[in-house]
Amino acid sequence: MASDKVQAINDANFKTTISASVPCLVDFWAPWCGPCKAIGPVIEDLAEEYKGKVTILKMNVDDNPATPGQFGIRAIPTLILFKNGEIVDQITGAVGKKQLVDLISKAL
Amino acid sequence: MKKTHFELIILGSGPAGLTAGLYAARARLDHLLIEKGAAGGQVLLTDWVDNYPGFPDGLSGFELAEKMEAHARRFGLNTLTANVVSMDLSQTPKRLTTEDGEQLSCNALIICTGARPQLLGIPGEVEFTGRGxxxxxxxxxxxxxxxxxxxxxxxxxxxxxxxxxxxxxxxxxxxxxxxxxxxxxxxxxxxxxxxxxxxxxxxxxxxxxxxxxxxxxxxxxxxxxxxxxxxxxxxxLIGVIPNSEMLPLQLLKAEHGGFIPTDNETRTAIAGVMAAGDIRSKEVRQIVNAAGEGATAVLAAEHYLNNSTL
CATH class of the missing domain: 3.50.50.60 (FAD/NAD(P)-binding domain)
Incomplete structure (x- = not known):
């Protein structure tokens, strides 16, 4: 979501960012997507709670078509969890905080 | 200490919840609106709203949700972002428990938890969600x-x-x-x-x-x-199912898979508990109905709070 609490990434720095040793959760979103907005506060909470353990990132799919295309993303919000640059798991839709915590726990 | 008891709790922040919030704030009721995520509910899933009175040119679902929220906030709407997972409505005060284990209580409750899209339940549906x-x-x-x-x-x-x-x-x-x-x-x-x-x-x-x-x-x-x-x-896009997992369905006499029956004043089978919006058992699910029911529910809640010996 469009907030400063969650670091925004783009097609250019995507690969290097998710290859970090700390696991990453990437929120693929767009400004016209209601459910993306709906889960925004939850994503911000998670960024705060997992500081240092999991990096929470967001990518605007409108401005960055290459990366979502590469992962076959055709619905948003889609959240993909990466560890050492590899996909651990992913989830689509305005899911609850518990489901996201369960997802993140797969990389810890 | 953080305040945990309120005269009125409104659960949900779609059009019914936001309208209830607007009425509760203007009535200066001691209230709390609990929202799961950003305000708007299913309106956020709607591309264009062409039938909400007062907007002759139509407007996006996004914009309508923002306007409804801003309207309630102007009068001092109190909100909390939390996911309520269970509740005890068998006694007053009524008690709500959140996913994080937080306990909240209220004398009157308005349920506006809404509905979500129904799945078809066919092979491939879950596997390809998000991929087509x-x-x-x-x-x-x-x-x-x-x-x-x-x-x-x-x-x-x-x-x-x-x-x-x-x-x-x-x-x-x-x-x-x-x-x-x-x-x-x-x-x-x-x-x-x-x-x-x-x-x-x-x-x-x-x-x-x-x-x-x-x-x-x-x-x-x-x-x-x-x-x-x-x-x-x-x-x-085949219809909706109720967001009723956190509700005591038997006490509320839920029907049709979790929708809550009410009287004309939105009162449920439990005294002091109202239901408004898509969670109500009814035929018509329009934004304008949800908003109207939210207003009715606050007036019913006020009546209950003023006339019951709590």
Whole structure:
């Protein structure tokens, strides 16, 4: 979501960012997507709670078509969890905080 | 210490909850509106709202949700972002428990938890969600530029969103299990006049298939004849199911799979508990109804708070 609490990434720095040793959760979103907005506060909470353990990132799919295309993303919000640059798991839709915590726990 | 008891708690922040919040704040009730995420509810899934009075040019669902929230905030709406997972409504004060284990209580409760899209329950549906299966045309239509998509359903949401999809997709095939649409006439007229939309009547889809993403769907008509259709995506817009998992369904005498029956004043079977919006057991689920019920519910709550010996 469009907030400063969650670091925004783009097609250019995507690969290097998710290859970090700390696991990453990437929120693929767009400004016209209601459910993306709906889960925004939850994503911000998670960024705060997992500081240092999991990096929470967001990518605007409108401005960055290459990366979502590469992962076959055709619905948003889609959240993909990466560890050492590899996909651990992913989830689509305005899911609850518990489901996201369960997802993140797969990389810890 | 953090305040945990309120005269009135409103659960949910769709049009019913936000209107209840507006009325509660203006009535200076000691209130709390609990929202799961950002305000708006299913309105956020709606591309364009053309039938909400007072907006003659129509407006996006997004914009309407923002306006409703801003309106309630102007009068001092109190909100908390939390996910309520259970509650005890058998006594007063009524107690609510959040996912984080937080306990809240209130004398009166307005349930506005709304509804969410219904799944078809066919092979491939869950597997391809996010990779060709979608429940929100507004969100995902831009991914289908110059592609062929199927829409399943015949109500307002399905037919209106089929028209919206034609802004991106080159072809939209609407599949409906009856021989006529249920959508409002003007919504139907627009769809019939759109040459990018074709219709498959008296049919339902039985499976969704593909490799990395959706490639084809299987269709069965009412005589039992089976065909398949190559599509890049499927939008499933067949109605809603209630968000009622956190509710004591038996005490509330829930019906039709979790919808809450009320009287004309939105009062449920439990004294001091009102229900408004799509969670109510009713025939018509329009934004304007939800808003109206939210207002009714606060007036019923006020009446209850002023007349009961708590």
């Amino acid at each position: 299966v979608s429940y929100c045309a507004t969100c995902d239509a831009p991914f289908y530029r110059n592609m062929h998509v199927a829409v399943v359903g015949g109500g307002n949401t399905a037919v209106q969103e089929a028209s919206h999809l034609t802004k991106f997709a080159s072809r939209v095939t609407l599949i409906h299990r009856r021989d006529a649409l249920r959508a409002t006439k003007i919504v139907q007229e627009r769809a019939f006049a759109n040459d990018k939309i074709d219709f498959i009547w008296n049919s339902h889809i039985t499976a969704i298939e593909g490799e990395k993403g959706v490639e084809r769907i299987h269709i069965k008509d009412n005589s039992g004849k089976e065909t398949s259709l190559a599509v890049d995506g499927v939008f499933i």
